[in-house]
Amino acid sequence: MIFSSSTTSIFIPFFSSLLAMASSEQHILVTGGAGFIGTHCSLQLLQEGYKVSMIDNFHNSVMEAVDSVKELAGPKLAEKLQFHKADLRKIDELEKVFSQNKYDAVIHFGALKAVAESMQHPFRYFENNLIGTINLYQVMSKYNVKKVWSVFSSLLIDFVIWCSHHLPLFMDNLKKYPCVENYPYMPMNPYGRSKVYCEEMGKDIQKADPEWRIISLRYFNPVGAHKSSKLGEDPKGIPNNLMPYLHQVAVGRLPELNVYGHDYPTKDGSAVRDYIHVMDLADGHIAALKKLFTAQDIGFTAYNLGTGQGTSVLEMVAAFEKASGKKIPVKLSPRRPGDATAVYAATDKAQKELGWKPKYGIEEMCRDQWNWAKNNPMGYQKKA
Ligand code: UD1
DSSP states (O other), X not given: OOSOTTOOGGGHHHHHHHHHHHGGGOXXXXXXXXXXXXXXXXXXXXXXXXXXXXXXXXSSOOHHHHXXXXXXXXXXXXXXXXXXXXXXXXXXXXXXXXXXOOOSEEEEOOOOOOXXXXXXXXXXXXXXXXXXXXXXXXXXXXXXGGGSEEEEEEETHHHHHHHHHHSOOSHHHHHTOOBOTTSXXXXXXXXXXXXXXXXXXXXXXXXXXXXXXXXXXXXXXXXXXXXXXXXXXXXXXXXXXXXXXXXXXXXXXXXXXXXXXXXXXXXXXXXXXXXXXXXXXXXXXXXXXXXXXXXXXXXXXXXXXXXXXXXXXXXXXXXXXXXXXXXXXXXXXXXXXXXXXXXXXXXXXXXXXXOOOOOOOHHHHHHHHHHXXXXXXXXXXXXX
16 A cells, blocks of 8 residues: 555645656556557556556457557567456456556456447356456455555446437537436446446445445547557457448448438437547546545546547548548448437546546547558558
8 A cells, every 4th residue: 555544635746746756666457458448548557657467358359459559668668568368257367467466456448348249148248247347356355456446447328328318309408418427327238237237346345345446437439549550449340339430431441331320319410429539538547547546535436538529420420531531431321229319428527536638639539540540451460
């Protein structure tokens, strides 16, 4: 423990600066580290001076992504990065990772996230996301990482998807109702439910043992890529999400984009989301980590990481066409089951309590996504 319980808040600024200097000694375990958000976040952590251990089972990622993080970090920082191929569902593999190092915090990204798949294979989702998380909590507890801090990551949209179905559905009204952290959530599918259960478990575990400090970060729609174009989103198979689908159309891997829903009560009929640049998201994790290392009274707290700005699918297509100079063939298609009309974040809590604010807008998100796509049309695989 860096702080004793007698440390008073008056000393926090002083200790914060000490902690900032001492962060090179802090070792962060990142589950799902080879994935889209895991890689960007791990690189930022290294550049902020933390040691990083990634765990991944490569279900939806590849080793080349880890190599890219090392390359971007440079030889000196890369020495502070470890990679462990491990599956969170296998507690012995997890134990092995924890027995090799003493971790100061865990950032938990490792989960399945495809809604449609979760509806067909709920057991797969409960097994991966719930058993994986229970194992992680158990092993953290056993190795006393609970005394320090864990950051939980989940996608807000899956909890509060109902909010745009139940509120008046026009942009003018929606503007008044962004998703705040304390909306009661009602998951719409097994994937969303698995995320809710993970949060609820965290609350109960923290209540039973107040030594835990847990932050749940609720994302909106992470897009974009590292500006070097050496890190980006590279899903296996046909992408489910808008931006990787859009960029695969732009590089000719897919023939056209289906715009799911053109009769929503929004300004152009397509659904509205709060897109956030993955680098801003990574910064949000660093801000949350710093909060956990300095605030005594965090308990279990949730923060939205979004921009607060709604953008429609068609607006996103137009912004991507502008960034890429490519015409995107579009097919107006029926609504996708389970989709919400408009979802965007209330950002006040994260801005106030984490001192974090997104820097990038839609233009930069599309610029960096296109840069990644054009330089890596087949993702991390070198050959077509
Ligand atoms: C989706 C998932 C959410 C998951 C998140 C992970 C659903 C209902 N939601 O969120 O559970 O946590 O991804 O990032 O699947 N769109 C198209 N054409 C496409 C793809 C998407 O028009 O080919 C539209 C969608 O209908 C939606 C918007 O683009 O209106 C954003 O879609 P997407 O990127 O899949 O994100 P979410 O649906 O917000």
